[in-house]
């Protein structure tokens with residue numbers, strides 16, 4: 595790496611050896627599927643061994659405690675209070691559990707979201723609308739940008755919850771969550787943040803942001819694979835929340851098999867549902883631990899440097915950039931709104947360049963802590979060449 599004329603070392607590349615898979619292709623898809631840490635294979639082998647050798651005793655010996663332990667690893671990544679993160683299968687379910695705890699009683703029956711939130715969440719809110727919740731979808735402005743002023747104006751005393759993304763999945767725009775959370779608090783509303791596109795690449799501090807609930811998953815920047823979502827609930831609000839979407843594992847004493855009334859656990863387990871997805875949490879942990887050891891601040895610094903380099907190359911090659919340029923506004927992904935984007939994406943995937951295409955915005959490419967600068971340069975050349983071949 596050359597900076598200011600001097601050659602410096604990219605210390606984060608030392609972690610590359612933990613991700614042998616990145617040697618086999620150009621991995622620019624961590625916004626969609628992070629590379630697999632090599633520790634996952636051994637962790638899953640041990641999981642199978644425990645299942646085989648300990649059988650039912652595994653629950654008591656390791657499995658029952660595991661989601662809480664893994665939740666705490668995650669919690670440290672977002673400066674959550676110990677014991678405030680519960681694990682579940684995915685973000686959709688994490689949000690569904692959280693929202694099931696709100697009563698949306700009129701006049702406070704509004705959910706404020708944005709048109710650029712992830713479709714799974716929008717479908718969930720549509721379901722709530724069928725049950726009487728008034729869903730206010732703040733529209734995007736030109737370039738699919740969400741203007742915080744529009745969001746702030748939509749929040750009032752009729753708002754029960756502001757449910758928005760921290761980083762928008764299409765454009766990688768970072769929203770000013772602290773300002774939105776402040777406004778929500780003033781109006782007496784809760785905040786529920788979908789932090790899937792931020793945690794692991796953009797620093798998140800739930801306490802500094804002042805958010806009440808935050809959901810995320812593991813597949814992307816955390817290199818944790820599918821099946822492991824999580825929900826942070828601030829201890830300020832947790833005791834008052836009684837999820838309707840619940841299950842026996844949320845009970846204070848699940849093994850009493852008490853027919854009810856339900857007595858919810860007083861910690862993060864009150865947000866569990868049924869039997870936890872142990873193998874997914876086992877597979878997710880090595881990625882979380884690596885990200886925690888590196889530190890998201892260092893990941894962000896590198897991400898800003900490499901995404902700036904990608905933007906500069908895009909300008910040089912006349913590839914239109916759709917993601918925000920300002921540092922405070924851009925997440926870890928660079929969006930290139932090139933002609934024939936879907937075709938270009940297919941051709942690049944066929945030659946082991948991992949990236950993706952999203953209708954309406956074009957190509958999404960993301961470097962991560964394991965990306966070398968020469969890969970950044972190469973991927974941008976390959977995109978330029980494919981766009982030219984496609985007639986763009």
Ligand SMILES: Cc1ncc(COP(=O)(O)O)c(C=O)c1O
Pocket residue numbers: 683684685686687712714759761762763788789790791811823
């Ligand atoms: C911002 C955001 N939220 C949610 C999801 C999906 O969440 P899940 O599949 O874990 O429900 C994605 C991507 O898959 C995303 O980018």
